[in-house]
Amino acid sequence: MSLLVVGSVALDSVETPFGKVDDALGGSAVYISTAASFFTAPIRLVGVVGGDFSKEHIEFLEERDVDLEGLQVVEEGKTFRWGGRYHYDLNARDTLFTHLNAFEQFKPIIPVSYKKTAYVCLGNIDPVLQRQVLEQIQKPRFVIGDTMNYWIQTKPNELRDTMKVMDAIVVNESEARLLTNEPNLIKAAKKIIALGPKVVIVKKGEHGAVLVTEDTIFSAPAYPLENIYDPTGAGDAFAGGFAGWLSKTDDLSNENLKRAVIYGSSLASFCVEKFSVDGLRDLTKLKIQDRYRSFMELSRFDEGR
Amino acid sequence: MSLLVVGSVALDSVETPFGKVDDALGGSAVYISTAASFFTAPIRLVGVVGGDFSKEHIEFLEERDVDLEGLQVVEEGKTFRWGGRYHYDLNARDTLFTHLNAFEQFKPIIPVSYKKTAYVCLGNIDPVLQRQVLEQIQKPRFVIGDTMNYWIQTKPNELRDTMKVMDAIVVNESEARLLTNEPNLIKAAKKIIALGPKVVIVKKGEHGAVLVTEDTIFSAPAYPLENIYDPTGAGDAFAGGFAGWLSKTDDLSNENLKRAVIYGSSLASFCVEKFSVDGLRDLTKLKIQDRYRSFMELSRFDEGR
Numbered sequence: 001m002s003l004l005v006v007g008s009v010a011l012d013s014v015e016t017p018f019g020k021v022d023d024a025l026g027g028s029a030v031y032i033s034t035a036a037s038f039f040t041a042p043i044r045l046v047g048v049v050g051g052d053f054s055k056e057h058i059e060f061l062e063e064r065d066v067d068l069e070g071l072q073v074v075e076e077g078k079t080f081r082w083g084g085r086y087h088y089d090l091n092a093r094d095t096l097f098t099h100l101n102a103f104e105q106f107k108p109i110i111p112v113s114y115k116k117t118a119y120v121c122l123g124n125i126d127p128v129l130q131r132q133v134l135e136q137i138q139k140p141r142f143v144i145g146d147t148m149n150y151w152i153q154t155k156p157n158e159l160r161d162t163m164k165v166m167d168a169i170v171v172n173e174s175e176a177r178l179l180t181n182e183p184n185l186i187k188a189a190k191k192i193i194a195l196g197p198k199v200v201i202v203k204k205g206e207h208g209a210v211l212v213t214e215d216t217i218f219s220a221p222a223y224p225l226e227n228i229y230d231p232t233g234a235g236d237a238f239a240g241g242f243a244g245w246l247s248k249t250d251d252l253s254n255e256n257l258k259r260a261v262i263y264g265s266s267l268a269s270f271c272v273e274k275f276s277v278d279g280l281r282d283l284t285k286l287k288i289q290d291r292y293r294s295f296m297e298l299s300r301f302d303e304g305r
Numbered sequence: 306m307s308l309l310v311v312g313s314v315a316l317d318s319v320e321t322p323f324g325k326v327d328d329a330l331g332g333s334a335v336y337i338s339t340a341a342s343f344f345t346a347p348i349r350l351v352g353v354v355g356g357d358f359s360k361e362h363i364e365f366l367e368e369r370d371v372d373l374e375g376l377q378v379v380e381e382g383k384t385f386r387w388g389g390r391y392h393y394d395l396n397a398r399d400t401l402f403t404h405l406n407a408f409e410q411f412k413p414i415i416p417v418s419y420k421k422t423a424y425v426c427l428g429n430i431d432p433v434l435q436r437q438v439l440e441q442i443q444k445p446r447f448v449i450g451d452t453m454n455y456w457i458q459t460k461p462n463e464l465r466d467t468m469k470v471m472d473a474i475v476v477n478e479s480e481a482r483l484l485t486n487e488p489n490l491i492k493a494a495k496k497i498i499a500l501g502p503k504v505v506i507v508k509k510g511e512h513g514a515v516l517v518t519e520d521t522i523f524s525a526p527a528y529p530l531e532n533i534y535d536p537t538g539a540g541d542a543f544a545g546g547f548a549g550w551l552s553k554t555d556d557l558s559n560e561n562l563k564r565a566v567i568y569g570s571s572l573a574s575f576c577v578e579k580f581s582v583d584g585l586r587d588l589t590k591l592k593i594q595d596r597y598r599s600f601m602e603l604s605r606f607d608e609g610r
Contacts, residue, residue: 088488089488090488091488183393183394183395183396184530184531184532184533185511185529186529186530186531187531190531204512206490207509207512207513208512208513208524208526210529217529217603218603218604218606219513219526219527219529219603219604220604220606221513221524221526221604222524224490224491224515224522224524225489225491226489226491226492226495227489228489245609255606255607258605258606259606259607259609261606262606262609263609289609289610292609296606296608298522298523298524299523299524299525299526299604299606300563301523301525301560301563301564301566301567301601301604302560302564303601304550304564304567304568304594304597305594
């Protein structure tokens with residue numbers, strides 16, 4: 001099935017204990033689209049870049065079969081740039097700079113050819129913009145949304161309105177707690193369900209992810225990576241793998257949502273093994289299937305009697 | 306098979322956001338023995354209490370079929386007391402007081418009837434004492450040890466010596482990192498294996514546990530409890546369930562170690578549902594088996610194709 005992705009398209013400058021890149025391809029829409037492209041087509045991207053966005057990056061997305069009709073190019077503007085530095089343990093990072101540039105005036109415009117899209121993945125942008133995207137699409141079958149602490153704190157009401165029209169939300173631990181003022185993650189997830197999304201996924205980084213629906217709880221392990229080079233984009237790669245698998249299979253049963261969580265986790269694990277989108281560049285369906293099987297191995301145990 | 310347990314026997318005063326108890330039964334040897342008693346017999350406890358240790362607590366342990374020949378009673382002394390207060394999110398706690406009392410002069414003396422014990426679980430005490438216990442036992446089949454930040458920092462060499470004779474070690478995340486100076490948990494576990502124990506279990510509280518051996522990695526979920534009343538003893542209940550299952554089955558294969566991790570996780574989950582050892586008081590084998598099955602449900606997913 002078709003998948004529409006909206007989010008940032010960015011040039012990231014990232015420093016980790018293992019290296020450094022400048023102006024590397026990044027942004028939530030890029031990570032989500034790329035991860036999803038291993039599962040489904042067409043993928044329709046909505047975003048904005050400046051005139052400085054290189055042809056090479058456009059080609060990368062086109063090679064992944066991502067439809068760029070919805071990518072606005074502000075010729076006289078510059079592309080959104082983010083700079084960050086990760087700490088030694090990779091669980092914390094400092095933002096060094098955020099230059100919104102062309103992204104500051106971004107108004108999502110949905111091309112006519114995108115209007116009938118079954119699955120929608122709303123990357124982490126202003127909840128008002130997320131809603132504007134949905135208003136331009138004919139009733140989609142399933143909407144997956146992301147958000148962040150910044151929007152939870154600065155636009156709580158707008159976010160609540162948008163959450164009402166999300167079918168699934170992907171948040172990390174601190175976002176789940178902040179959204180609900182509830183330290184217990186399971187209780188927090190249930191409170192989020194009461195706000196709208198029927199499916200809640202709490203990403204826990206090196207501790208895996210938890211899927212909570214009205215009638216199931218599923219705990220997915222993290223892939224035991226010994227070398228994580230760059231955590232940037234892991235959450236978006238997760239969302240992309242999750243959305244891509246659902247869009248491919250068009251099966252919203254609990255069992256298939258669980259598979260989608262494992263595919264999301266797989267894509268996230270590949271993503272962090274290299275800088276920028278490089279971990280997704282030479283990826284294949286076969287490698288993804290192998291990793292899925294590794295997740296099964298990792299979490300399997302038999303009857304204890 | 307027989308299981309010998311050494312550790313503290315204590316009276317705990319605990320405050321959590323959900324209540325408060327004073328001088329409640331606690332201590333690593335108590336939690337370990339009680340948890341293990343649902344699986345195996347005989348369980349042989351080695352520890353010390355003062356003349357103030359109530360008959361009621363002795364009876365509780367005897368009812369769980371714990372052999373108390375190795376429990377020293379210092380009539381003129383007082384029992385080890387610990388006081389702590391948990392924060393709202395239960396992941397952090399402040400120690401309010403630690404009165405070692407009779408425990409300060411504790412020298413483990415192993416009764417003759419204990420000397421041939423197949424399985425040994427060394428609760429979190431001074432690594433020098435842990436070693437003294439092992440020196441008094443005929444070569445045991447399997448030794449499981451626990452430790453804590455305090456010993457890692459104050460007795461690093463003694464701890465390393467004791468770790469050489471442990472077959473398995475149970476540590477939490479911060480202990481694993483502190484022991485090895487390695488932020489990545491999988492790398493840290495592998496470094497611990499190089500120090501002696503062939504089996505490493507990293508307990509991660511609400512994020513479950515990871516088992517690492519030379520040739521396997523297993524990720525166990527945490528039971529999704531919505532109400533945790535008192536986290537005290539969870540790690541020891543884990544160790545007791547783990548040791549108890551291994552001792553019952555006497556099977557040290559990777560597959561059985563995984564089952565032992567799930568039984569340990571089950572016992573820990575029951576432990577935190579009530580104050581002190583109350584979560585283990587009215588427990589039954591049937592309830593444990595049900596929870597084991599819930600863990601299977603929680604982590605199961607099928608082939609993703």
